[in-house]
Amino acid sequence: MTSITKPKIAHPSLPRNELGLTRRDYEGGMSTLCAGCGHDSITAAITEAVWGLSLRPENLVKLSGIGCSSKTTAYFVSGAHGFNGVHGRMPSIATGANAANHSLTYIGVSGDGDSLSIGLGQLAHAIRRNVNMLYVIENNGVYGLTKGQFSASADVGTKSKKGDANVQTPVDPALLALSLGAGFVARGFSGDKKQLVPLIQAGLRHPGFALIDVMSPCVTFNDHEGSTKSYAYTREHYHAAVEADYVPRAETIAVDYAEGEALVVPLHDGSEVRLRKLELEFDTADRAKAYSYIDAKLAEGEYVTGLIHEVEAPEHELHAVNRTAAAPLNTMPFERLNPGRATLAKLMARYR
Amino acid sequence: MEPTDTRQPDYYHRVVDCQWACPAHTDVPEYIRLIAQGRFGDAYLSNRASNVFPGILGRVCDRPCEPACRRGRVEDKPVAICRLKRVAADHREDVADRLPTPPAIKNGKRIACIGAGPASLTVANDLLPLGYAVTIFEQWGLSGGLMRSNIPAFRLPADVLDEEIGYILGMGADLRLETPVTSLKALLHDGGFDAVFVGSGAPKAKDLRVPGRDDSERIHSGIDWLQSVAFGHVKKIGERVLIIGVGNTAMDCCRSSLRLGAKQVSVMARKSREFFKASEWELEDAESEGVRIVVNHSPKSFVIEDGKLTGMRFDVLEYDLVDGQIVAERKVESVVVPCDDVILAIGQENAFPWIERDVGIEFDKWQVPKIDPVTFQSTRPQVFFGGDAALGPKNIIWAVEHGHQAAISIHRFCNGLAVQDRPARGVTLSSRKMGIHEWSYKNDYNPAERRLVPHVALAERFRQIKIEVELGFSPEQTALEVQRCLNCDIQTVFTAPLCIECDACIDICPVDCLTMTANGTEAELSANTKAPRRDPDRPLYVSAPLKQTGRVMLKDEDLCVHCGLCAERCPTAAWDMQKSTVHIPHASTDGIPCEPQATRQSA
Numbered sequence A: 001m002t003s004i005t006k007p008k009i010a011h012p013s014l015p016r017n018e019l020g021l022t023r024r025d026y027e028g029g030m031s032t033l034c035a036g037c038g039h040d041s042i043t044a045a046i047t048e049a050v051w052g053l054s055l056r057p058e059n060l061v062k063l064s065g066i067g068c069s070s071k072t073t074a075y076f077v078s079g080a081h082g083f084n085g086v087h088g089r090m091p092s093i094a095t096g097a098n099a100a101n102h103s104l105t106y107i108g109v110s111g112d113g114d115s116l117s118i119g120l121g122q123l124a125h126a127i128r129r130n131v132n133m134l135y136v137i138e139n140n141g142v143y144g145l146t147k148g149q150f151s152a153s154a155d156v157g158t159k160s161k162k163g164d165a166n167v168q169t170p171v172d173p174a175l176l177a178l179s180l181g182a183g184f185v186a187r188g189f190s191g192d193k194k195q196l197v198p199l200i201q202a203g204l205r206h207p208g209f210a211l212i213d214v215m216s217p218c219v220t221f222n223d224h225e226g227s228t229k230s231y232a233y234t235r236e237h238y239h240a241a242v243e244a245d246y247v248p249r250a251e252t253i254a255v256d257y258a259e260g261e262a263l264v265v266p267l268h269d270g271s272e273v274r275l276r277k278l279e280l281e282f283d284t285a286d287r288a289k290a291y292s293y294i295d296a297k298l299a300e301g302e303y304v305t306g307l308i309h310e311v312e313a314p315e316h317e318l319h320a321v322n323r324t325a326a327a328p329l330n331t332m333p334f335e336r337l338n339p340g341r342a343t344l345a346k347l348m349a350r351y352r
Numbered sequence B: 001m002e003p004t005d006t007r008q009p010d011y012y013h014r015v016v017d018c019q020w021a022c023p024a025h026t027d028v029p030e031y032i033r034l035i036a037q038g039r040f041g042d043a044y045l046s047n048r049a050s051n052v053f054p055g056i057l058g059r060v061c062d063r064p065c066e067p068a069c070r071r072g073r074v075e076d077k078p079v080a081i082c083r084l085k086r087v088a089a090d091h092r093e094d095v096a097d098r099l100p101t102p103p104a105i106k107n108g109k110r111i112a113c114i115g116a117g118p119a120s121l122t123v124a125n126d127l128l129p130l131g132y133a134v135t136i137f138e139q140w141g142l143s144g145g146l147m148r149s150n151i152p153a154f155r156l157p158a159d160v161l162d163e164e165i166g167y168i169l170g171m172g173a174d175l176r177l178e179t180p181v182t183s184l185k186a187l188l189h190d191g192g193f194d195a196v197f198v199g200s201g202a203p204k205a206k207d208l209r210v211p212g213r214d215d216s217e218r219i220h221s222g223i224d225w226l227q228s229v230a231f232g233h234v235k236k237i238g239e240r241v242l243i244i245g246v247g248n249t250a251m252d253c254c255r256s257s258l259r260l261g262a263k264q265v266s267v268m269a270r271k272s273r274e275f276f277k278a279s280e281w282e283l284e285d286a287e288s289e290g291v292r293i294v295v296n297h298s299p300k301s302f303v304i305e306d307g308k309l310t311g312m313r314f315d316v317l318e319y320d321l322v323d324g325q326i327v328a329e330r331k332v333e334s335v336v337v338p339c340d341d342v343i344l345a346i347g348q349e350n351a352f353p354w355i356e357r358d359v360g361i362e363f364d365k366w367q368v369p370k371i372d373p374v375t376f377q378s379t380r381p382q383v384f385f386g387g388d389a390a391l392g393p394k395n396i397i398w399a400v401e402h403g404h405q406a407a408i409s410i411h412r413f414c415n416g417l418a419v420q421d422r423p424a425r426g427v428t429l430s431s432r433k434m435g436i437h438e439w440s441y442k443n444d445y446n447p448a449e450r451r452l453v454p455h456v457a458l459a460e461r462f463r464q465i466k467i468e469v470e471l472g473f474s475p476e477q478t479a480l481e482v483q484r485c486l487n488c489d490i491q492t493v494f495t496a497p498l499c500i501e502c503d504a505c506i507d508i509c510p511v512d513c514l515t516m517t518a519n520g521t522e523a524e525l526s527a528n529t530k531a532p533r534r535d536p537d538r539p540l541y542v543s544a545p546l547k548q549t550g551r552v553m554l555k556d557e558d559l560c561v562h563c564g565l566c567a568e569r570c571p572t573a574a575w576d577m578q579k580s581t582v583h584i585p586h587a588s589t590d591g592i593p594c595e596p597q598a599t600r601q602s603a
Helices: A038-052 A068-075 A090-100 A112-116 A120-129 A174-177 A192-206 A231-237 A287-301 A318-322 A341-349 B009-015 B017-021 B028-036 B040-051 B054-060 B081-091 B116-131 B158-167 B185-189 B224-228 B247-259 B280-288 B394-414 B474-485 B506-507 B522-527
Strands: A060-064 A081-084 A105-111 A133-139 A186-190 A210-213 A238-240 A242-247 A264-266 A272-277 A305-310 B110-114 B134-137 B174-176 B195-198 B219-221 B239-245 B264-268 B292-293 B297-305 B306-323 B325-339 B343-345 B383-386 B425-430 B434-435 B490-494 B512-517 B538-540 B551-557 B573-584
Touching: A038 A068, A038 A105, A038 A192, A038 A210, A038 B506, A060 A068, A060 A090, A068 A081, A068 A133, A081 A090, A090 A105, A090 A318, A090 A341, A105 A112, A112 A120, A112 A133, A112 A174, A120 A133, A120 A174, A120 A210, A120 A238, A133 A192, A174 A186, A174 A210, A174 A287, A174 A305, A186 A192, A186 B116, A192 A242, A192 A305, A192 A318, A210 A287, A210 B280, A210 B425, A231 A238, A242 A305, A242 B185, A287 A305, A287 A318, B009 B017, B009 B425, B009 B573, B017 B028, B028 B040, B028 B081, B040 B054, B040 B081, B054 B158, B054 B394, B081 B474, B110 B116, B116 B134, B116 B195, B116 B394, B134 B522, B174 B522, B174 B573, B195 B394, B219 B224, B224 B247, B224 B343, B247 B264, B247 B280, B247 B343, B280 B292, B297 B325, B383 B394, B490 B551, B506 B512, B522 B538
Parallel strands: A060 A081, A060 A105, A105 A133, A133 A210, A186 A210, A238 A305, B110 B134, B110 B195, B134 B174, B195 B383, B219 B343, B239 B264, B239 B343, B264 B292
Antiparallel strands: A186 A305, A242 A272, A264 A272, B297 B306, B306 B325, B425 B573, B490 B573, B512 B551, B538 B551
């Protein structure tokens, strides 16, 4: 754990966002993760992304479960709301919070253990319910907090620090999300913020469930030779298929692009995501093609990164399905929230 | 860009802005740490090794280090480096037995120093421990040169001067007071000296030739008047005094006038404040004592009535400025300012009436001797110059540095070595890592603001001219001020082959000075830095290509606060915090082998 406190001093010419805040204003507490942890880079990318979107810190909700990854919500946007739930149960809490107040922006940060082992059922149903949130999986293939056992995302043949090879087949979060019908699926790498920051921005703006699987090397237990999730291995085998660029509303008209090169995904607030295909046969709009493409690449040992699949206007969003009230519950008068004894009695009578 | 060669001693030296800016390259962060540890004697000696007069300079130095201080870039005010130097000097234990000592048997060479000011004293300080016999000729009855005659005692008490000059005289310098050198030719011919060092200063005041200049006794030349005050020849002045000029000499003149009975003192400046030569703090001190500073007044004539000075006529001017430069001036009106005395403090120059023009020393058209700016040798190889005598009026710390360089030259000259070959600077690095999350320097950023030095109450300080106005820092102030130093000499040292490109250092850096990017030209790299590069003149570190992607690590040294977080968050110790020690050569470290000494038997 770092013994030095980060000085409050900042570079005097740091750019300011629409709210007049600098990136430093979106920082959180000092990280207690290992030095060099990929998660810290993702924290920095989230900080940058949220700053770039000019989100008000008090309009952001950070949710997490248990694990190294789940600690990271404490390390960004200290002015946001936060809930650190029990192991694997973050999706339920996110669903509940979102049901009560959908005027806020939700970001859940979880790991491969929290989401693909103990919380796999929770994750699957959050995707099915299409909860409007960004769900970031910080994926390192090991249980770092319990000293490096293989997790559910460990590739077949990858070696542990002691040299044992993994034999069980992995759960790939991107394939899982695609098969469950997620409207936004992306993959990134903690060591490539240029790609990751726009993905996070696009995910936060996506009007439905957005999943980003971020390869995030565990510097202590999974950064050795023979590991398929080390910095060196990931750098050699990550394969950017689509380059995404988030364009804020103010700039959407100013930026010019050549037709055919870029694919524009307009977002409901006037901003847009511009995709540049690096692979010609790749089509982000076609779920089946996206699935088979990344599946085939995985078989070759390549991780396809970038925006894998996005549905422009997803249906069956949580609130649409449940026909909930437009206003957040905390803004409703007590009389509306509590219909009273008589109404309750009438309701109960229907079940007799 | 090519990877930065950090073995070049100047790279890490430049990062230590204060030390780089100091003409004598005082190791500022080192002595501030020693003060923080309460090791005042050690701090004093660390200072003395480079600037020779810590007690004096801790009071009256021109402080080129402070405008350079990194703290002044990341915050408003720099560290009070100069006043911390005074703390080291004021609180040191007896260091007499730790000073350099002259050898019992001399090397047989004799050196003459002309003038007993800071330049000559530095030459003596550097050469005496090497076995030279040094004779100092001083025309007045006291040593110290300008430090004693032109700096009033309320800024620099005599006992501080006596003690620090005493250290040098104590090494066996032969100081001959009231012995002016009237002929260099005679000295060279009859003196029997192996080398002569001219450190006679810039003793000639510039004059203001306007009507009435010669018609009154009450028009004084600033440096001569200050000298008369210092030596006790002048004890009072009229009630209304005008000072012409606005340099540091003018500040000393106005404040001295207040102490000799003046009630109304005005400093008359030709231009506006941004063009003043006086240091900002000297202006503040003068104004706090009630001195009026009048801008845009150009002196035209002295008003003499019945043979008595009654005032001075000025043109009031108006200037047009473009980018801080005067492009046009206009006279607005003509005014007479009444006064009893006028002190002229418009500059000074060196003068050498005692150097015959046929001794082999070439002079330029302004009658200034031609001096090599590196070796300080004149065109007569045996004669060296330093201080204000060499390159015109500067300040004490420059005179000290000239003295050091001249001493190196004299030492080489007397050993038959080429004077142009200068001993090289060096740098050593040593890691400050003690263990996991443990560093042997204090790296917590203390957001404290600059402390203000307490002053003697206004009423009290005019009672007597010798009362020192500044009291020096209290222990509490010192304890806080030392924490403001950013330890710029604890360098961030990068080992490219160890880097796994995890971004941890870049993410944590509070001032965004690190970047990983594809290599390119300096312009391309500068355009890609994480935070804008503010000053292209500040060093930009470029690493060797990194192992995994071939990108390079960039570090813009401009704003780094040396907090050590990059090294703390680095999983592979590719970043390390290492203390740099810059080795500044002096005559004593030149490494010239000792000549076989003449023993009593062989002699």
